[in-house]
Amino acid sequence: MVPSTLKKIHLGVFPTPIHKLSRLSAYLGGPQIYIKRDDLTGLALGGNKTRKLEYLLADALGNDSDCIITAGAAQSNHCRQTAAACATLGLECHLVLGGQAPNVANGNLLLDQLFGAHIHWSGENRKGEDIPNIVATLREQGRNPYVVPYGGSNAIGALGFINAFYELNTQCKDTAMPSEFSDIVFASSSGATHCGLVLGKEMCSASSRIIGINIDKNEQGKDGYKSQLHTLIKDTADTLSLDYPTDIDEIQLKDEYIGAGYGVVGELEREAIALCAQLEGILLDPVYTGRAMGGLIDMIRKEHFCAESNILFWHTGGAPALFSYAEVLQSR
Numbered sequence: 001m002v003p004s005t006l007k008k009i010h011l012g013v014f015p016t017p018i019h020k021l022s023r024l025s026a027y028l029g030g031p032q033i034y035i036k037r038d039d040l041t042g043l044a045l046g047g048n049k050t051r052k053l054e055y056l057l058a059d060a061l062g063n064d065s066d067c068i069i070t071a072g073a074a075q076s077n078h079c080r081q082t083a084a085a086c087a088t089l090g091l092e093c094h095l096v097l098g099g100q101a102p103n104v105a106n107g108n109l110l111l112d113q114l115f116g117a118h119i120h121w122s123g124e125n126r127k128g129e130d131i132p133n134i135v136a137t138l139r140e141q142g143r144n145p146y147v148v149p150y151g152g153s154n155a156i157g158a159l160g161f162i163n164a165f166y167e168l169n170t171q172c173k174d175t176a177m178p179s180e181f182s183d184i185v186f187a188s189s190s191g192a193t194h195c196g197l198v199l200g201k202e203m204c205s206a207s208s209r210i211i212g213i214n215i216d217k218n219e220q221g222k223d224g225y226k227s228q229l230h231t232l233i234k235d236t237a238d239t240l241s242l243d244y245p246t247d248i249d250e251i252q253l254k255d256e257y258i259g260a261g262y263g264v265v266g267e268l269e270r271e272a273i274a275l276c277a278q279l280e281g282i283l284l285d286p287v288y289t290g291r292a293m294g295g296l297i298d299m300i301r302k303e304h305f306c307a308e309s310n311i312l313f314w315h316t317g318g319a320p321a322l323f324s325y326a327e328v329l330q331s332r
């Protein structure tokens with residue numbers, strides 16, 4: 001486990017459930033698929049950012065910060081969960097969102113407003129480039145701002161997903177569960193989920209393959225996403241004084257499902273969302289889990305896994321964004 005000297009606060013309801021997707025598994029005719037329901041973390045319609053925020057906001061409180069700043073897309077699930085967490089803690093929340101204010105706030109953006117967040121529209125600067133200016137302004141006003149990184153992904157946020165692996169490990173002791181999953185598949189985008197699962201697996205001496213489905217960027221090389229992930233794994237291992245020699249080539253990241261880019265729904269996502277809804281009564285989201293499940297379905301069809309495997313799909317949340325995608329998701 002992450003040592004208790006690294007402080008966290010309680011924001012969610014854990015452990016999140018795991019259950020089998022029997023009808024989807026039968027429909028695909030391949031391995032058994034299970035699901036880890038981090039869409040049910042309990043904070044403001046749930047999602048994976050709750051686990052990171054338990055550590056990040058504990059750090060903010062430890063620094064006596066009185067306001068929080070973070071950034072994301074207009075439909076950011078991370079920003080929605082941050083806004084809700086700030087509301088529970090009585091902290092002022094500033095969100096720096098890419099693009100421009102729409103005429104009607106929908107999905108996550110509507111919820112950001114309900115949680116009382118201050119919204120700063122940043123146009124083309126989609127990844128928090130405007131944060132330093134806002135920090136400077138708040139400091140001039142005598143405030144003590146705390147910056148939560150894009151997607152909540154740094155060595156502090158990743159601690160939440162190390163514990164998530166321990167949580168899973170404990171759940172696997174239940175005789176109704178497989179004693180270990182051969183593969184764990186999930187959406188990977190800013191990196192703390194992926195990083196935490198890789199290190200949690202190592203710390204638990206488990207052997208599951210940790211397979212991230214890349215959601216939004218596939219540049220290679222030293223500034224590419226895989227290399228950022230590698231750095232985040234090293235930084236997080238350092239935070240824990242863990243001797244973990246990371247090899248970038250061991251990181252499993254599937255780049256082939258990015259389609260037309262971040263947030264663009266194609267046939268892959270549409271089919272995955274429809275299958276999970278109609279066979280399992282489970283809502284995926286248009287940006288992350290729809291794509292990740294679409295990737296898993298494709299890998300199963302291409303016989304990437306042996307038929308006896310037990311695969312865990314880690315549901316990372318995001319369904320509130322469905323409503324803002326009504327035009328591309330509605331049946332015609």
Ligand SMILES: *Cc1c(COP(=O)(O)O)cnc(C)c1O
Nearest residue numbers: 077189190191193288316317318
């Ligand atoms: C942020 C997010 C992810 C990606 O998690 P990272 O830790 O940023 O890689 C996946 N799914 C959903 C629904 C998210 O909001």
